[in-house]
Amino acid sequence: MSDALAKFKAGMPKEVIDAMKQEFKDNYDTNKDGTVSCAELAKLMDCPEEEAQRIITGVDVNCDGRMQFDEFLLYMEGSTKVDLYSSDEIKKMFDDLDKDGNGRISPDELSKGVGEISTKLVECMANKLIQEADKDGDGHVNMEEFFDTLVAKLPLRKDFGMTEKLLERFKKCFHEDFDKNGDGSLTTLEMGQLLNRNLPGRYSEEQINKMISRVDLNDDGRVQFGEFLMHAQNLSKDDIKNQFMAIDKDKNGKISPEEMVTGIKEIYACMVDSEVAKLIKEVDRDDSGCVDIREFRRLLLVLIPFMN
CATH class of the missing domain: 1.10.238.10 (EF-hand)
Structure with missing residues (x-):
């Protein structure tokens, strides 16, 4: 407390x-x-x-x-x-973040100017990811849990820019346009309709099966949503295994919370910038792209735990 x-x-x-x-x-x-x-x-x-x-x-x-x-x-x-907190304490917090003293906190000042906040944001994101993926409740993420959950959560390609809006668009595309029977996966037929919608017959059944095999993490011959995202980002299951192994520093087949923090810092640093941008957007009432002292009180609802 x-x-x-x-x-x-x-x-x-x-x-x-x-x-x-x-x-x-x-x-x-x-x-x-x-x-x-x-x-x-x-x-x-x-x-x-x-x-x-x-x-x-x-x-x-x-x-x-x-x-x-x-x-x-x-x-x-x-x-x-x-x-x-008193008004003086809040003003001091604001001034500590406002490095150039112009009366506004920019995204750059928020994400780069205060290393401890970025670290706490990473820790919170890492713990949240662990909780979402940890199906067996051991506090770690094994490769199967990584495949099942985190493929759809992590920016697996740093140059791809998987924003929340884009992720929602992919979900809608997957569930409404291609998963015709609503079973949560794409068959060879459904995948063929997706790939051949503009040029019918461009891909043969054999080619489609190879594409499915390339991203078929659980080897069930179908494409789940996470695997669909892999296809969209031109990633293979070998790429995902390499990502897992890069985070699993002690090579024990499980990602610990500490390893997840390090992994996000090293591989998924863009998540921090994305989180900071989201925070500013939530409180930026005048659409200036920055946070003034009036808006800062709302930002503090999120930042206070990171500043103590």
Whole structure:
């Protein structure tokens, strides 16, 4: 718990804290794991998960995507994590980022001017990727999990620029235009229709099978969405294996959280710039491409955990 949050809690009467702790246990923490997830809050409040996530983000001091009890206190008091800091402290944070002193934080200042923020962003992204891919719950990612999940998550070619918008376009193309039977994969026939749509007969069935084999990570003779992305980026399953091995530094067949952090820094550095650009876009009300002191308070909802 941050010093600022500890100070906030210390200023509350003990009987109030005890009452809220009981409320937290009885009505919010439904699975009794000591935290409130986005799904738990959405169900409790009967609201969309996007709204629940907005609430959690506002008090998520440790940036774990969940609401701890001390963060719950903030929420119940109608405060956010930004309210933990004085105006002078916020101004100092802004000035520390505003390297050229022009009253605005540029994307370059945010991504390059503060190494510790970039490092924390990478760590958060790496931990999130590990959680999404780790199907067996061992805290690591093996090659099968890497194939199944991270092919669609990581920018496997640094020169390709897989933006969120482009990824959504590929998903729509895959599911609406080519996966005709809606089973989540492309057969030889469906792949042939995709490849031959402009020039019928250009590719033979044998050629199409070779193309499928080139990206068929699980060797089922079909093309799943992640493999479809590989085809779009002109990548083969050998390329993916090489990517996995490049991240797996100790060559034990599993990627640890620490290895994922190093791997992103070395191979997927563009993810940091993409994340920074997304942060600025979310708070940039005047479309200047930068963040002024008024917009900075909204940016702090995300940055505070990285600045403590």
